[in-house]
Amino acid sequence: MARTVFHVDVNSAFLSWSAVQMLRNGYDTDLRLIPSAIGGDEEKRKGIVLAKSIPAKKYGVITGEPLWQARKKCPELVIVPANYGLYSRMSSLFTEIIDHEFPVWQKYSVDECFIDCTGMEGIRGDPIQSAEALRSEIKERLGFTVSIGVSSCKVLAKMAGELKKPDAVSSIFPYEVEKKLWPLPVDELFMVGRSTARALNLMGISQIGDLAKTDPEIMKKRFGKHGLSIWLYANGIDQEPVVSTMREEPKSCSQSVTLPHDMSCEKDIIPVISRLCAALAYRLRRLGKCCCEVTVFFKDDKFVTVSRQQRLFRPTDISGELFEKTRSLFRLIYDGRPIRALGIGFSALTPKEGCAFTLFDDPANLGRKFAIDAAADSVRSRFGGESLLPASALISPTFEHLKRFEPNEGHIRTVCPF
Ligand SMILES: [Mg+2]
Structure with missing residues (x-):
């Protein structure tokens, strides 16, 4: 059966x-x-250039060159230090969207995924429509753009994605190989490095089409197994499956924020805790987990970190309960000093199905709490993690100020790593 594969x-x-x-x-x-x-x-x-903007490219700045050399080419170049913590968080947000929409996908690098969406036409429309929807969803929700290649195998999908950048969907279906793939220079083919390309050029092979039409026996004799592979790729043949990336089972999750100004008043701080709690509890429920432990931590104006952990009476994923617990834990450890950053953590995560409730729980009351969270989550999943907040998060006069410090998707940005 013909497959449908995306490269994002x-x-x-x-x-x-x-x-x-x-x-x-x-x-x-x-x-x-x-x-x-x-x-x-x-x-x-x-240091070297790790990535560049399109306007920088116009000055001839290339990835991998020393920064001083790039600066020579473009004196007004703005250079920003790499932030790997941020990149790994952005990478997870990116795969989270894909994971939410597609059952079979493979993380290929920090910013690349393959998706096998064979047979999904009934739910997502034809492959191009489906890829367009994913492209705009990522852009809308996360604020950055992707290029998506659409085809029937991984190599062609990856090659298709190279055709148009940025923010675009392109295809190389098997019937388009001759028109779209063959005219490209052979060094642009997947797995053809510089030295192979040179050797191919010496054999009179300059375009991918030339390689496709070469006798595979000649390729095998000259380049061994690799020669046969690239001959197959040039002909658009690749059986490699999309191997599902196993999402790592998280053992804990945490969320923290650097405050817009130092705070020492409880009535300012508690709404921040409520907000962090709402976002983190939402994430917990999306993971299908309950937690058995909560942590509260803060960093004061002298950069001293204070942290305390507490075991819960029973595992829970209920926003209201988690907020009550973190708030009382905070009150226990807080002595009124100015705080510059604040965070909470949920740990000892356990699958929700296995969570037993105790004799002291009133089933009707518990059912109400689950229903409230479920209703709130359905709003959040449609409009973003910050679209609905508990009233306890809104009473702070700093609310508006804080707002601009926080991205969507229920991920309150960690400015200062604890
Ligand atoms: Mg990329």
Whole structure:
């Protein structure tokens, strides 16, 4: 049966991710629209260009070159240090959307996934429609763009994704191989490195089509097994399955935020805890877990971290209960000092199905709590994690101020890692 395979690739991933983050933090320029690059420490004349914007590319800035050299080409180049913690969070948000929509997908690199969506036409429309919907969903919800290649196998899907960038869907279906794949230079074929390309050029093979039409026996004799593989790729033949990425079973989750200003008043701090709790409890329920332990931690204005953990009476995923617990734990450890950052954690996670309730629980009351969370979650899953908040999160005068510090999707950004 013919398969349908997508290759999804984030456009200039590191640069886009930093740009999105900086815009959310109130930086008024979009790095993607100016000559900019992600790199190491320029001062020490160390570091290379890890990613560049399209305007930087126009100045001839290339990935992998030393920063000082890039600066020479483009004196106004804005260089932003790499933030790997951010990239790994963005990468998870990206795969989370894919995981939500598709049962079979494979993480190929930090910013690339293969998806096997064979037989999903009934739910998602034809493959191009389906890819377009995914492209715009990622853009809308996460603020960065992807290119999606659509085909019947992994190699062709990956090659298709290269055809149009950024923010685009392109296909190379088997019947389009001759028209779209064959005219490309042979060094653009998947798995053809620089030295193989040189050797192929010497054999008079300059386009992928030339390679496709070469006798496979010649390829095998000259390049061994690899020669046969690239001959198959040039002909659009690739049987490699999309191997499902196993989502790691999380043991704990946490959420923290750097406050817009130091806070020492409980009536300002509690709404922040409520907000963190709402977002984290939502994540917990999406994971299908209950937690047995909660942690509250904060960093004061002298950068001293205070943290306390407490075992729960029984495992739970109920927002209201988790908020009550974290609030009382915070009150237990807080002594009135100015706080610059605040976080909560849920740990000792256990599958929800296995969670037993106790004799002291009133089933009707518990049922009400589950129903409230389920209703709130259905709103959040449609409109974003911050679309619905408990009233306890809204009474703070700093609410509006905080708002701009937080992205969607129930992930309150960690500015300062604990
Ligand atoms: Mg990429």
